[in-house]
Amino acid sequence: MNGNRLDEAARAAWLYYVAGNTQDQIAAKLGVSRQSAQRMVSLAVAEGLVKFRIDHPIAQCMDLAKQLRDSFGLVRCEVVPSDPDSDSTTLGVAQAAAAEIERWLRMEEPVVIAMGTGRTLKAAIEQLPSIECPRHKVVSLTGNIAPDGSAAYYNVVFTMADTVKSRSFPMPLPVIASSQSERSMLHSQPMIRSTLELASTAAVTFVGIGDLGPQAPLFEDGFISEQDLASLQQAGAVGEIVGWAFDAQGRLIDGITNDRVASAPIPARDTSLVIAIAKGGKKLPGIRAAIKGKLINGLITDETTAQALLNELN
Amino acid sequence: MNGNRLDEAARAAWLYYVAGNTQDQIAAKLGVSRQSAQRMVSLAVAEGLVKFRIDHPIAQCMDLAKQLRDSFGLVRCEVVPSDPDSDSTTLGVAQAAAAEIERWLRMEEPVVIAMGTGRTLKAAIEQLPSIECPRHKVVSLTGNIAPDGSAAYYNVVFTMADTVKSRSFPMPLPVIASSQSERSMLHSQPMIRSTLELASTAAVTFVGIGDLGPQAPLFEDGFISEQDLASLQQAGAVGEIVGWAFDAQGRLIDGITNDRVASAPIPARDTSLVIAIAKGGKKLPGIRAAIKGKLINGLITDETTAQALLNELN
DNA sequence: CTTGCGGATGGGCAAATACTCACGAATGGC
DNA sequence: GCCATTCGTGAGTATTTGCCCATCCGCAAG
Structure with missing residues (x-):
């Protein structure tokens, strides 16, 4: 019966x-x-006799997010709808990232938030409403000095601190030092040191992921030379986070540029939530690698990219 | 927003x-x-964003469906549970019809689907999820112009084509022309002709069944006059499909309104699956007649109606 | 600037739903 | 045939949900 x-x-x-x-x-x-x-x-x-079906694009996204979390052990994952007609690299994810950042900012207890750099993050910051958050600390993982000595345009900490009125800790450094010894010297300065230490205590970290193809942002913005880029590609680099280049397995690449990167290390994943904000085919290998190597444990991306990540899973 | x-x-x-x-x-x-x-x-x-679907052959209903198929030579038959306390004329059958329509839409090969009109069909269409089916053609069997000249509300092809993104072929006609000659004239227009031809090639047809009692939808919606209705009743009409009135034997009634009905003929049962979606006591005589006269060879109904149809069989 | 309107919001409460527990019937092994 | 285990049941209770209503907010007209 x-x-x-x-x-x-x-x-x-x-x-x-x-x-x-x-x-x-x-x-x-x-x-x-x-x-x-x-x-x-x-x-x-x-028994699964009842099927619920939400007939709305957002539902599809939530499904994908859940699959990504389950498949890759991500702590936090958000998928936004893709607009196939737009070739923006930030549309949607910037808004979603802003919402996520805002959630942290609205917390009552003081929080240390670490920020990476890049166009995507910049776009996200621009979506932030202005709120008063003097209790929080926003610390940059990466230098704010461009190769020409000016303040790097894509450094986001200034804009952010300005918008949300929190205490900000930029890094008066180049992104990549000219030599290993220069980096050591810079890092030994007391102020930098304390900022680096603060970064390592961040409760949450937001980073972008840069591709290392021919139009690698790191190269286009003049942080690394054409030779460096070629060497990195040669060594199997598929992406970078705040300057740290990694291969398809998500392992940081020894030598080349990585021994000169002046950025703080990516905060430890066991104590900090490290959320990458990235979408698009160019970044796909980098995203995949960062997940695989557990460089990140959170991801905000779009539908198409999410689908692609899951497809590769076979 | x-x-x-x-x-x-x-x-x-x-x-x-x-x-x-x-x-x-x-x-x-x-x-x-x-x-x-x-x-x-x-x-x-x-808003209908949430669709529920019970994915289980309920034995009782399956049984009734099988009996109906066997007794009446129906090719396709679906019976859904009845809710005795609900007086909705669409509850359940609309969902089941949507599921059936969806099955056809999900087919890879292009299909021509013909649609009738009415409240039941309208309710069914509203249960459809939005899917991309540009390969299929949805053709209306009946005119989309209401007696007052506006677009007939219960014409379903627009809504459907919109939801499933298929190519749609409406009929810019009144449901019932004012005279036989007007109908001839309308039907001789090239565009209408090709649509009528397309309708005759439909692989599957979904229609409602209208009763011709005092609250006949055809009368209530102003398509036929009170005199017409009385004449039809006098002539033994018990139901109508896309305007075509028929008697208890399922024979189309000559004259009265039928020589002015501008709808396409019901596609031939030997080449097309013609599925009626109807339930309820009022429609029972019409359903019985349509089956008897082989105007339809498929039926989606509810438990109570199915039981009643079988009881009449003795 | 005030007034009034429409729509959104949250508090509160009654209805509906989910869960826990103890009991008793059915099942099955010995 | 007896006992042990499992399964389903109803009672009672905690939680969740649905709905009403007073209030608030934004906005536009006066």
């Missing part, structure tokens, strides 16, 4: 979800107690 | 039905009050 029970359960579920009866009404109609009716309905749900 | 509200509603509904959160949890996650969360969920349900 197993089938019969499921039959009745299906009928109860039908009456409940499709016909909109209450469990009392169902109980009366099927001639059982209300409790039994409740059990039938929940049995039908548990 | 109308879309944004629905976005949030869809998100809330997803969290509620798919992820199984309570409204409190949703409220916390979305940063709103529980009441707002509740409103979002119910908005999503009200």
Whole structure:
């Protein structure tokens, strides 16, 4: 009589979800107690007889986000709808990232928030509303000095601190030092040191992911030379986070530029939530690698990219 | 930002039905009050964003469906549970019809689908998810012009084509012409002719069945006059499909309104699957007649109606 | 600047639903 | 045939949900 029970359960579920009866009404109609009716309905749900379907683009995204979390062990994952007609690299993810940043800023207890750099993050910051958050600390993971000595345009800490009125800790450094010894020297300065230490205590970190293809932002913005880029590619680099280049397995690449990167290390994943904000085909290998190597444990991306990441899983 | 509200509603509904959160949890996650969360969920349900589907052959209904198929030579038959307390004329059958329509739409090969009209079909269309089916053609069997010259409300092809992104072929005609000659003239127009031809090639046809009692929809919606209705009743008419009135034997009635009906003929049963979607006592004589006269060879109905059809068989 | 309107919001409460527990019937092994 | 285990049941209770209503907010007209 197993089938019969499921039959009745299906009928109860039908009456409940499709016909909109209450469990009392169902109980009366099927001639059982209300409790039994409740059990039938929940049995039908548990047995998967009832399919819920949300017919809206957002639902698809939430599905993908859940799959990404489950498949890759991400702590936090957000997927936004893709607009196939737009070739913006930030549309959607910037807004979603801003919402996520805002959630942290709205917390009552003081929080240390570490920020990477790049166009995506910049776009996200621009979406932030202006709020008063003097209790929080925003610390930059990366230098704010461009190769020409000016303040790097894509350094986001200034804009952010300005918008949200929090205490900010920029890094008066180049992104990549000219030599390993220069980096050591810079890092030994007391102020820098304390900022580096602060960064390592961040509760949450937001970073972009840069690709290392021919139009690598690191190269285009003049932080690394053409030779460096070629060497990195040669060494299998597929992406970079605040300057740290890594290969397809998400392992930081020894030598080349990485021994001169003046950025703070990416905060440890076991103590900090490290959320990458990135979408698009060019960044796909980098995103995949960063996840694989557990450089990040959070991701904000778009539908297309999410789908691509899951497809590669086979 | 109308879309944004629905976005949030869809998100809330997803969290509620798919992820199984309570409204409190949703409220916390979305940063709103529980009441707002509740409103979002119910908005999503009200807007039809949420579709429920019970995926289980309910033995009783399957049994009735089989009996109907065997007794009446129906090719396709679906029976859904009845809710004795509901007086909706579409509850259940609309969902089942939507599922059937969806099955056809999901086919890879291009299909020509013909659609009738009426409240039941309209309700079914509203249950369709939005999918991309540009390969299919949806053709209306009946005119889309109401007696007052406006677009007939219960013409379903527009809504359907919109939801499923298929190519649609409406009929810019009144449902019933003012005279036989007007009908001839209208039907001789090249565009109408090709649409009529297309309709005759439909692989599957979905129609409602209208009763011809005192509240006949054809009369209530102003397509036929009170005199016409009386004459039809006098002539033994018990039902109509896309305007074509028929008697208890399922024979089309000569004269009266039928020589002015501008709808396409019901596609031939030997080449097309013609599925009627109808339930309820009022429609029972019409359903019985349509089956008897082999105007249809498929039926989606409810338990009570199915039982009644079989009872009459003795 | 005030007033009034429409729509959104949250508090509160009753209804509906989910869960726990103890009991009793059915099942099955010995 | 007896006992042990499982399964389903109803009662009671905690939690969740649905709804009403007073209030608030934004906005536009006066």
